Amino acid sequence: MSSVDIQLHAALARAVAGVPHHELRGRVAALSHRYRAEQVADTAPGIRDALDALAYAVVRMPATFRALQTALSTVEHEPSTHVDLGGGTGAAAWAAAALWPSVTTEIVERQPAAIRLGRQLAAGNFSPDWRWTTADLRDWTSPTTVDLVTIGYVLNELTDETRRDVIRAAAQSAKTIVVVEPGTPSAHRRTLAARDLLIEQGFTITAPCPHQGPCPVDWCHFAARLPRTELHRLLKDGTRNYEDEKFTYVVATRLPTHPKPARVIARPGRAKNRVVLELCTSTGTAQQVVVPKSSEAYRAARRTSWGDAWPPGS
Numbered sequence: 001m002s003s004v005d006i007q008l009h010a011a012l013a014r015a016v017a018g019v020p021h022h023e024l025r026g027r028v029a030a031l032s033h034r035y036r037a038e039q040v041a042d043t044a045p046g047i048r049d050a051l052d053a054l055a056y057a058v059v060r061m062p063a064t065f066r067a068l069q070t071a072l073s074t075v076e077h078e079p080s081t082h083v084d085l086g087g088g089t090g091a092a093a094w095a096a097a098a099l100w101p102s103v104t105t106e107i108v109e110r111q112p113a114a115i116r117l118g119r120q121l122a123a124g125n126f127s128p129d130w131r132w133t134t135a136d137l138r139d140w141t142s143p144t145t146v147d148l149v150t151i152g153y154v155l156n157e158l159t160d161e162t163r164r165d166v167i168r169a170a171a172q173s174a175k176t177i178v179v180v181e182p183g184t185p186s187a188h189r190r191t192l193a194a195r196d197l198l199i200e201q202g203f204t205i206t207a208p209c210p211h212q213g214p215c216p217v218d219w220c221h222f223a224a225r226l227p228r229t230e231l232h233r234l235l236k237d238g239t240r241n242y243e244d245e246k247f248t249y250v251v252a253t254r255l256p257t258h259p260k261p262a263r264v265i266a267r268p269g270r271a272k273n274r275v276v277l278e279l280c281t282s283t284g285t286a287q288q289v290v291v292p293k294s295s296e297a298y299r300a301a302r303r304t305s306w307g308d309a310w311p312p313g314s
């Protein structure tokens with residue numbers, strides 16, 4: 001675990017101290033059901049009160065933090081200013097702070113209970129550089145240009161129209177935009193719609209796609225592995241000590257960029273004498289590459305993971 005993971009887990013453990021586990025378990029189950037059944041919408045919030053916010057933070061925030069951090073690690077230009085839309089309890093702010101300790105973040109969120117908990121979790125960690133704004137994204141515009149806008153696990157909760165308005169509003173003010181959604185086929189389609197809109201607004205897509213054309217696969221997604229704490233296992237009935245958070249994302253920028261030749265879009269197949277890589281390439285096609293043991297690229301291929309650019313260092 002990185003030091004930021006440890007800080008986050010410690011902050012979550014402090015936040016649940018004294019809260020009866022059976023109550024939290026009930027909220028975790030209800031919240032998971034609402035999100036899985038896609039019952040969360042503009043008019044039906046996922047997080048409704050303080051206990052919901054706590055349930056969300058304990059079982060989802062370490063995973064959304066890790067997915068956001070993975071997506072943000074592909075951003076080529078270090079931001080100084082960051083706005084996180086629909087920031088919940090602050091996962092994207094934690095992810096940005098883990099990568100760029102001097103970044104200044106504003107978190108825009110409509111649920112006061114999520115903001116209260118977010119402030120509490122961040123206290124003593126990164127909070128001096130963070131500003132929390134209680135606002136509805138339907139009314140949000142930024143008065144100034146910002147280096148980075150993140151929209152993490154939020155599109156799902158907006159109507160098609162609001163989704164488009166929010167992306168357009170972000171495109172007005174951001175130099176770089178990162179959208180992260182769950183790793184489901186429907187979320188992939190939503191991410192692609194956001195990608196189309198960003199291209200329309202003059203942005204260049206820098207990750208995960210190594211091209212600006214239509215997506216050549218039905219379901220592009222990635223996985224971020226994270227440790228599961230005892231508390232998480234207790235609340236979610238899990239037995240494994242890790243989880244793979246599946247997510248989909250897009251990074252778009254107005255700044256100069258170095259396009260990647262290709263990206264690994266599935267877990268590499270590792271047989272005894274070869275590595276099989278599923279790639280999305282700069283020509284906009286999906287392609288399978290077999291790297292045999294006799295190839296100079298074999299060692300690099302062995303070390304390559306799902307989501308990495310290929311060839312490494314490109």
Ligand SMILES: C[S@@+](CC[C@H](N)C(=O)[O-])C[C@H]1O[C@@H](n2cnc3c(N)ncnc32)[C@H](O)[C@@H]1O
Nearest residue numbers: 064086087088091109110111136137152153157
């Ligand atoms: C699934 S949570 C994601 C939180 C955080 N971004 C993360 O990745 O953990 C979605 C958040 O978006 C917020 N949200 C949804 N619709 C919103 C709106 N119209 N205006 C402001 N916040 C909104 C919700 O209150 C919730 O905190």
